[in-house]
Amino acid sequence: MSQDHSAALLNLAYGYVLAQALAVAARLRLADRLQAGPRSAQDLARQAGVETAPLTRLLRLLASREIFAEQDGLTFVNTPASEALIGDDSIRDAVALAGHSIFWEPVGKLADSLRTGGPSFDAIFGCGFFDYLARDAAARDVFNAGMHRNSVAENVALARGYPFERFSCVADVGGGRGGFLLEILKAHSQLRGVLFDSSEVIDEACVLYGEIPSQRYQVVGGNFFESVPVAADAILLKRVLHDWDDQQCIRILRNCARAMRPQDTLVVFDAVLEHEGDPGGKKISDVLLLTVLRGRERTLDDFQRIFAEAGLSLVSARPTGTGLFAIEGTLRESSAS
Structure with missing residues (x-):
């Protein structure tokens, strides 16, 4: 295997870190907070109710993928990519749902689904998916908002x-x-x-x-x-x-x-x-449904x-x-x- 393939696979293997960082940014509405222009990490942290230092690290990770950009040290602005997260009519809620525990935790137990043939969700949450949404209003709100978007x-x-x-x-x-x-x-x-x-x-x-x-x-x-x-x-x-x-x-x-x-x-x-020429998104959805x-x-x-x-x-x-x-x-x- 070439070095290029090895590096690509390792990046893919740790892609869950980037995915969760993006979901957290959506949940904290960072793009909305930057809509008026550049803001310091300290201001963003204060508005979002989080600590400045870890938020800076998250923003720098996303900026490395051109989701936000850093200016003059510790000041951040939107990019064309992050602007797709602005507003209630954007994909923000869908991205937040993708990183929510109702999806995130079952996928983390994918191996269990392969062993049992059933959804790992049930063992993690103690009931089926829709039964859980019926009893957890907060999770239901996140799910409904994400699916609506x-x-x-x-x-x-x-x-x-x-x-x-x-x-x-x-x-x-x-x-x-x-x-x-x-x-x-x-x-x-x-x-x-x-x-x-x-x-x-x-x-x-x-x-x-x-x-x-x-x-x-x-x-x-x-x-x-x-x-x-x-x-x-x-x-x-x-x-x-x-x-x-x-x-x-x-x-x-x-x-x-x-x-x-x-x-x-x-x-x-x-x-x-x-079977041929199928975009990967459907197959990602298929494995998500499995879990x-x-x-x-x-x-x-x-x-x-x-x-x-x-x-x-x-x-x-x-x-x-x-x-x-x-x-x-x-x-x-x-x-x-």
Whole structure:
């Protein structure tokens, strides 16, 4: 192995230090604090409630990667890279989530997941991922904020780019607080929508309230492992199936199929693993899911199989330009009859 390869692998092996430094910078909102111009490390430390000397060391590490820059000793400024962390509409909350203990600690026990085949999260936190979020409000807030930031631009692009105009009513199953459905209804004024998720999630902060006329949508609480009591000519599952193992996915899909008529369409928006030329991000997500949940990213063959076991036919799959595919399914003839 060449020296170049050795150095690259060692840098990668210690990349967790840089990743955590970046997450801490996001959590402390350092880029926001530098938005008005150069600040001393002492001023930043005082505002952020931390010690000056260790903060200086963190900033110098990030500056070595052009995330912040040091001027005249102990004075720091933003760079184009750190400016991507400024403001509530930036990736700041997504970066903070990436370094939070609910992801960080399970990945640190990756070897345990390889031995057991299950998520290391459960042994660390004493329960499953979503059960933990239900009981820890602070972790839930970090997770919701990070996932919201991850999906804002994606929701807009999908709402405008996918041909929703061929439907009259869409049901977003597992749609959280309604961000995706909101963008769909804003982009397609003729559409009506149904938001389906657990009552706890919906009641927390449904974004539809006050944004869309109430006659254009319905909010339904429930558990998609038990039933999907919605009536719509398109049922949507966006970034839902990758959270669950195959048998759990089949239960969700079967319940969706039971709610469908022969003319209805199921649309799954999810990442698709490709064996060649696949960007690494999907495979990073796949290993993260291994440690945190019982889910996984899937190939098209995987989707074909779980659709079939749920009584559905996979009729098309095409990229959307967002990193997700639109995977369409209909009832199989035997299921529809």
